[in-house]
Amino acid sequence: xxxxxxxxxxxxxxxxxxxxxxxxxxxxxxxxxxxxxxxxxxxxxxxxxxxxxxxxxxxxxxxxxxxxxxxxxxxxxxxxxxxxxxxxxxxxxxxxxxxxxxxxxxxxxxxxxxxxxxxxxxxxxxxxxxxxxxxxxxxxxxxxxxxxxxxxxxxxxxxxxxxxxxxxxxxxxxxxxxxxxxxxxxxxxxxxxxxxxxxxxxxxxxxxxxxxxxxxxxxxxxxxxxxxxxxxxxxxxxxxxxxxxxxxxxxxxxxxxxxxxxxxxxxxxxxxxxxxxxxxxxxxxxxxxxxxxxxxxxxxxxxxxxxxxxxxxxxxxxxxxxxxxxxxxxxxxxxxxxxxxxxxxxxxxxxxxxxxxxxxxxxxxxxxxxxxxxxxxxxxxxxxxxxxxxxxxxxxxxxxxxxxxxxxxxxxxxxxxxxxxxxxxxxxxxxxxxxxxxxxxxxxxxxxxxxxxxxxxxxx
Amino acid sequence: xxxxxxxxxxxxxxxxxxxxxxxxxxxxxxxxxxxxxxxxxxxxxxxxxxxxxxxxxxxxxxxxxxxxxxxxxxxxxxxxxxxxxxxxxxxxxxxxxxxxxxxxxxxxxxxxxxxxxxxxxxxxxxxxxxxxxxxxxxxxxxxxxxxxxxxxxxxxxxxxxxxxxxxxxxxxxxxxxxxxxxxxxxxxxxxxxxxxxxxxxxxxxxxxxxxxxxxxxxxxxxxxxxxxxxxxxxxxxxxxxxxxxxxxxxxxxxxxxxxxxxxxxxxxxxxxxxxxxxxxxxxxxxxxxxxxxxxxxxxxxxxxxxxxxxxxxxxxxxxxxxxxxxxxxxxxxxxxxxxxxxxxxxxxxxxxxxxxxxxxxxxxxxxxxxxxxxxxxxxxxxxxxxxxxxxxxxxxxxxxxxxxxxxxxxxx
Numbered sequence: 001x002x003x004x005x006x007x008x009x010x011x012x013x014x015x016x017x018x019x020x021x022x023x024x025x026x027x028x029x030x031x032x033x034x035x036x037x038x039x040x041x042x043x044x045x046x047x048x049x050x051x052x053x054x055x056x057x058x059x060x061x062x063x064x065x066x067x068x069x070x071x072x073x074x075x076x077x078x079x080x081x082x083x084x085x086x087x088x089x090x091x092x093x094x095x096x097x098x099x100x101x102x103x104x105x106x107x108x109x110x111x112x113x114x115x116x117x118x119x120x121x122x123x124x125x126x127x128x129x130x131x132x133x134x135x136x137x138x139x140x141x142x143x144x145x146x147x148x149x150x151x152x153x154x155x156x157x158x159x160x161x162x163x164x165x166x167x168x169x170x171x172x173x174x175x176x177x178x179x180x181x182x183x184x185x186x187x188x189x190x191x192x193x194x195x196x197x198x199x200x201x202x203x204x205x206x207x208x209x210x211x212x213x214x215x216x217x218x219x220x221x222x223x224x225x226x227x228x229x230x231x232x233x234x235x236x237x238x239x240x241x242x243x244x245x246x247x248x249x250x251x252x253x254x255x256x257x258x259x260x261x262x263x264x265x266x267x268x269x270x271x272x273x274x275x276x277x278x279x280x281x282x283x284x285x286x287x288x289x290x291x292x293x294x295x296x297x298x299x300x301x302x303x304x305x306x307x308x309x310x311x312x313x314x315x316x317x318x319x320x321x322x323x324x325x326x327x328x329x330x331x332x333x334x335x336x337x338x339x340x341x342x343x344x345x346x347x348x349x350x351x352x353x354x355x356x357x358x359x360x361x362x363x364x365x366x367x368x369x370x371x372x373x374x375x376x377x378x379x380x381x382x383x384x385x386x387x388x389x390x391x392x393x394x395x396x397x398x399x400x401x402x403x404x405x406x407x408x409x410x411x412x413x414x415x416x417x418x419x420x421x422x423x424x425x426x427x428x429x430x431x432x433x434x435x436x437x438x439x440x441x442x443x444x445x446x447x448x449x450x451x452x453x454x455x456x457x458x459x460x
Numbered sequence: 461x462x463x464x465x466x467x468x469x470x471x472x473x474x475x476x477x478x479x480x481x482x483x484x485x486x487x488x489x490x491x492x493x494x495x496x497x498x499x500x501x502x503x504x505x506x507x508x509x510x511x512x513x514x515x516x517x518x519x520x521x522x523x524x525x526x527x528x529x530x531x532x533x534x535x536x537x538x539x540x541x542x543x544x545x546x547x548x549x550x551x552x553x554x555x556x557x558x559x560x561x562x563x564x565x566x567x568x569x570x571x572x573x574x575x576x577x578x579x580x581x582x583x584x585x586x587x588x589x590x591x592x593x594x595x596x597x598x599x600x601x602x603x604x605x606x607x608x609x610x611x612x613x614x615x616x617x618x619x620x621x622x623x624x625x626x627x628x629x630x631x632x633x634x635x636x637x638x639x640x641x642x643x644x645x646x647x648x649x650x651x652x653x654x655x656x657x658x659x660x661x662x663x664x665x666x667x668x669x670x671x672x673x674x675x676x677x678x679x680x681x682x683x684x685x686x687x688x689x690x691x692x693x694x695x696x697x698x699x700x701x702x703x704x705x706x707x708x709x710x711x712x713x714x715x716x717x718x719x720x721x722x723x724x725x726x727x728x729x730x731x732x733x734x735x736x737x738x739x740x741x742x743x744x745x746x747x748x749x750x751x752x753x754x755x756x757x758x759x760x761x762x763x764x765x766x767x768x769x770x771x772x773x774x775x776x777x778x779x780x781x782x783x784x785x786x787x788x789x790x791x792x793x794x795x796x797x798x799x800x801x802x803x804x805x806x807x808x809x810x811x812x813x814x815x816x817x818x819x820x821x822x823x824x825x826x827x828x829x830x831x832x833x834x835x836x837x838x839x840x841x842x843x844x845x846x847x848x849x850x851x852x853x854x855x856x857x858x859x860x861x862x863x864x865x866x867x868x869x870x871x872x
């Protein structure tokens with residue numbers, strides 16, 4: 001079951017919300033854990049025993065670590081064993097081929113962060129061990145994150161030690177609903193429609209496509225992936241808030257980036273933060289050793305980032321190219337050293353073009369096909385445009401335009417400007433809510449018409 | 461969190477809506493049938509790239525004057541409000557001028573709301589070998605053979621390229637295939653050429669929202685097939701039997717939605733008209749079906765219960781299947797025994813064809829069991845001619861094992 005399914009909206013979500021209101025405290029978390037396992041079982045029944053085993057293993061290790069003295073060397077031993085086992089599972093499935101258990105990459109990283117945070121003392125263990133299991137399996141985040149930390153999953157609205165009745169905080173809940181609906185609209189209306197263009201272009205023989213067709217497909221994919229993943233993240237944040245928890249943000253208008261390095265502080269923020277905290281900094285970050293050490297640390301991070309997404313060559317190359325680009329920026333101090341504004345703007349555009357090429361490598365079935373498509377984009381052979389590209393552009397112009405416009409933080413900017421004009425702000429908020437509701441109904445029509453697609457990151 | 465009244469109202473409406481959906485679900489269990497969206501409820505044209513969609517089940521054969529299949533008029537369970545959403549989807553696509561909202565399924569909408577589909581290239585090797593093998597078998601057994609090519613909704617593949625930039629090979633595939641057949645000595649009736657010769661307008665021969673030809677076109681097809689039997693195989697069928705002037709017409713305006721239209725939404729493509737036709741002259745048939753035998757006239761081919769203008773156009777049985785192809789003996793004719801190996805295009809065509817023949821039988825290979833032995837069936841039927849009549853989109857269906865028409869050219 002996906003969080004865009006009608007069964008999710010019409011059965012699972014209302015039942016879960018009712019249950020989360022009926023119960024409180026430990027009982028509530030046990031109920032949510034049960035609901036999350038049911039959610040997983042509905043989406044990926046064959047791997048439910050594996051998930052249960054992995055959860056039990058990690059929670060057991062975490063709890064034993066928590067019970068040991070801080071200086072006990074057994075804690076480090078347990079951390080090493082846990083991390084090794086989690087990684088072995090991930091590596092096995094990544095290299096074994098076939099279908100990956102749903103959300104395994106995300107689960108592994110959350111499990112490692114759980115063990116590492118308990119080991120380092122960064123996270124204080126909750127008194128209820130079911131809370132740990134809930135952290136690892138929460139249905140809103142189990143498929144594709146965000147990679148929130150153990151310490152972040154605190155029930156914000158709970159007071160006292162009741163076992164029944166939890167009234168949700170109305171503003172947190174309504175903000176959660178709004179985020180969920182916004183994400184749903186992004187996923188279904190924008191990512192879903194753009195997916196048809198991208199899928200068609202990437203399925204074509206790169207040797208036969210026109211330059212315009214290749215560019216259209218690559219831009220459509222760059223936008224699709226953003227709205228697909230950011231849409232999912234909005235829905236995950238929204239659901240988590242509806243349940244009374246906080247959730248880490250995962251996107252911050254990444255295509256507004258000033259540089260390649262900053263792009264990765266705006267895109268899949270929780271993954272970047274994970275690599276920073278659990279790979280880059282433990283390796284020494286940028287403060288230990290010279291440039292060589294810095295290069296090695298960045299290489300490790302980006303090679304692993306590539307491999308986390310997939311074990312084929314295109315992901316390895318994709319990660320290595322980001323390593324080179326980010327190292328280049330670190331060593332040259334770009335774009336900070338550019339003071340001439342038009343040049344800074346050009347640098348920005350250049351970054352977006354490179355990011356677009358990188359998504360081509362990322363999306364292509366193989367490295368060769370990706371490079372061939374980039375070749376068509378850069379070195380036209382014969383046709384520069386064709387009827388198909390023009391048709392797709394014309395047919396999807398409204399969606400492409402909307403996708404481009406919403407890459408910019410228009411709504412937050414407008415809300416900020418209207419802060420001091422209460423009447424206008426209220427009118428704007430009403431309009432925003434009405435539009436969100438209208439688009440949600442339209443999105444539902446796509447789902448009912450059978451035009452919704454799986455999430456892109458579900459495959460990682 | 462800042463207090464935001466509009467968002468609170470939105471949350472209230474959302475919560476009430478999902479709770480209402482839950483209650484509805486608990487009462488009907490209906491949303492479970494929607495787990496995969498409409499793809500589960502309606503045929504996916506992509507899985508039937510041969511053009512005749514997967515759901516094209518031959519309706520239950522009628523047994524007697526009063527059709528028996530009218531009890532269950534719907535093909536699937538409907539969830540209240542489902543069609544409203546599909547209509548909304550179609551209406552928005554129309555407002556945005558989207559011609560290729562289902563381009564991932566190779567479906568396109570022309571300016572006049574005519575739904576067309578693109579088809580991939582195929583070598584035609586498998587189809588050619590199978591037809592040739594069947595012809596040799598029939599030659600050995602002294603049975604005549606005619607291959608009939610039924611056109612799809614456009615005659616020029618370039619039409620889709622010009623309007624949608626979409627590459628389609630359906631006519632190209634048919635051209636190459638028919639040329640090979642003729643080269644190998646197979647008698648071929650290409651109805652594409654026939655309709656050009658007769659000066660017909662292809663835009664009026666098909667339903668806008670369905671891939672099938674309409675009833676007047678089916679009658680025209682029958683007359684051309686009868687003409688080919690006369691010219692090529694020495695039959696003496698009275699072609700005046702197929703004169704449209706000898707038929708009564710009953711026209712329903714804006715009454716039904718074809719399978720392609722059900723996907724795109726009636727708010728976008730509108731509803732199709734339907735024409736029912738039956739001969740003004742007297743007819744007399746014996747109908748033979750699965751061991752049941754009954755006497756009747758031409759009207760027994762037609763299940764008029766399908767013409768339910770009150771039914772939900774999305775869920776009611778396709779009006780195309782109101783004509784049924786049966787095994788019949790025509791008491792008004794003394795000569796001619798034909799076995800039609802056909803597709804759904806032949807469903808409304810074969811009743812008309814049977815008007816000029818003594819005996820007409822039909823089979824559709826995708827509906828037969830794996831154990832079905834076509835060649836024994838042909839010999840047992842005692843027919844003097846086998847007609848293989850397929851829409852040209854069927855060519856290439858063997859390329860995809862998931863295609864609903866995968867078995868259609870398995871002629872062994």
